[in-house]
Amino acid sequence: MSRVYNFSAGPAVLPEEVLKEAADEMLDYRGTGMSVMEMSHRSKAYDTIIKEAEADLRELMNIPDNYKVLFLQGGASQQFAMIPMNLMKNRVADYIVTGQWAKKAYQEACIYGKANKIASSEDQTFSYIPDCSDLPISEDADYVYICENNTIYGTKFKTLPNTKGKPLVADVSSCFLSEPVDVTKYGVIYGGVQKNIGPAGVVIVIIREDLITEDVLPGTPTMLKYKIHADNDSLYNTPPAYGIYICGKVFKWLKKQGGLEAMKAYNEKKAAILYDYLDQSKLFKGTVRKEDRSLMNVPFVTGNEELDAKFVKEAKAAGFENLKGHRTVGGMRASIYNAMPMEGVEKLVEFMKKFEEENA
Numbered sequence: 559m560s561r562v563y564n565f566s567a568g569p570a571v572l573p574e575e576v577l578k579e580a581a582d583e584m585l586d587y588r589g590t591g592m593s594v595m596e597m598s599h600r601s602k603a604y605d606t607i608i609k610e611a612e613a614d615l616r617e618l619m620n621i622p623d624n625y626k627v628l629f630l631q632g633g634a635s636q637q638f639a640m641i642p643m644n645l646m647k648n649r650v651a652d653y654i655v656t657g658q659w660a661k662k663a664y665q666e667a668c669i670y671g672k673a674n675k676i677a678s679s680e681d682q683t684f685s686y687i688p689d690c691s692d693l694p695i696s697e698d699a700d701y702v703y704i705c706e707n708n709t710i711y712g713t714k715f716k717t718l719p720n721t722k723g724k725p726l727v728a729d730v731s732s733c734f735l736s737e738p739v740d741v742t743k744y745g746v747i748y749g750g751v752q753k754n755i756g757p758a759g760v761v762i763v764i765i766r767e768d769l770i771t772e773d774v775l776p777g778t779p780t781m782l783k784y785k786i787h788a789d790n791d792s793l794y795n796t797p798p799a800y801g802i803y804i805c806g807k808v809f810k811w812l813k814k815q816g817g818l819e820a821m822k823a824y825n826e827k828k829a830a831i832l833y834d835y836l837d838q839s840k841l842f843k844g845t846v847r848k849e850d851r852s853l854m855n856v857p858f859v860t861g862n863e864e865l866d867a868k869f870v871k872e873a874k875a876a877g878f879e880n881l882k883g884h885r886t887v888g889g890m891r892a893s894i895y896n897a898m899p900m901e902g903v904e905k906l907v908e909f910m911k912k913f914e915e916e917n918a
């Protein structure tokens with residue numbers, strides 16, 4: 559068996575320990591004589607799995623009791639619709655557009671009401687986070703929306719926007735559990751898990767209880783109501799059971815690493831290895847304004863498309879996978895999520911140095 563260093567933006571690298579444990583339990587989950595994949599979601603064994611997953615996530619993120627944790631399906635993209643359907647009581651919401659994912663969410667919200675683009679960084683290919691300290695928040699806005707870490711462009715909000723009292727809704731798909739967050743600052747925190755937590759197919763929604771109501775837009779399907787999932791502890795219908803089981807294992811792994819403070823320290827150290835090299839390289843350069851750099855997604859270019867392609871090809875041959883940048887940006891992108899070991903980034907930088915020497 560040989561594993562590569564996988565720099566994919568998502569689905570992405572998972573902790574090897576978790577994969578091994580899942581492999582060990584594949585045929586017989588703890589004496590049940592079956593795989594978790596084959597198990598009723600109403601069984602005693604599964605009840606323990608989902609309850610422990612929620613309890614561990616609550617502990618990791620220090621989630622207050624007045625927030626519900628929902629394990630849903632449909633990916634982060636389904637939340638682009640679910641959020642306005644459930645939250646747009648006045649049919650008004652303010653969107654801060656810092657990349658493709660925020661833009662898609664904004665466009666989806668336009669279907670349901672008056673979505674206002676109150677700030678954007680599209681003028682400079684989304685390479686920075688706009689100043690959000692005093693934005694023209696609409697008086698009747700039901701919420702203010704951000705994508706906290708922009709997976710494609712490699713930017714991250716270091717300071718949350720001043721929402722002037724409106725609930726903040728944040729897509730944290732690509733920075734989920736990468737550092738501590740103050741949950742009380744948000745109305746809704748949500749993310750697809752396939753970036754930093756688990757297998758595709760699960761989206762986690764952490765939502766303040768007062769935002770979960772029967773008062774949703776007319777025509778909202780039952781399956782797209784937060785209330786139905788909250789009232790049924792994410793077991794209204796069959797949940798993405800195996801995916802949640804893997805997420806649960808990742809939560810335990812994170813606790814073992816020392817929790818989110820420890821992950822933040824590790825991630826900062828890990829990202830610095832790559833950014834420090836980029837800052838002094840004569841060949842490669844980062845594409846993002848320094849103060850807005852993501853700890854998770856690091857885009858970089860040589861400035862020459864042919865050389866970029868050569869780099870991606872040679873890197874792949876050397877065991878560094880998925881370094882090609884997003885199709886809308888070009889260049890390269892290294893996604894260095896929680897489960898990417900320090901060693902992976904050190905070796906990548908060694909490889910980049912060698913490539914730089916050879917192509918000077």
Ligand SMILES: *Cc1c(COP(=O)(O)O)cnc(C)c1O
Pocket residue numbers: 568632633634635636659705707708709729730731732750753
């Ligand atoms: C990947 C990603 C999405 C889309 O996720 P799906 O689960 O494929 O719908 C949305 N937002 C962000 C920030 C992402 O990184």
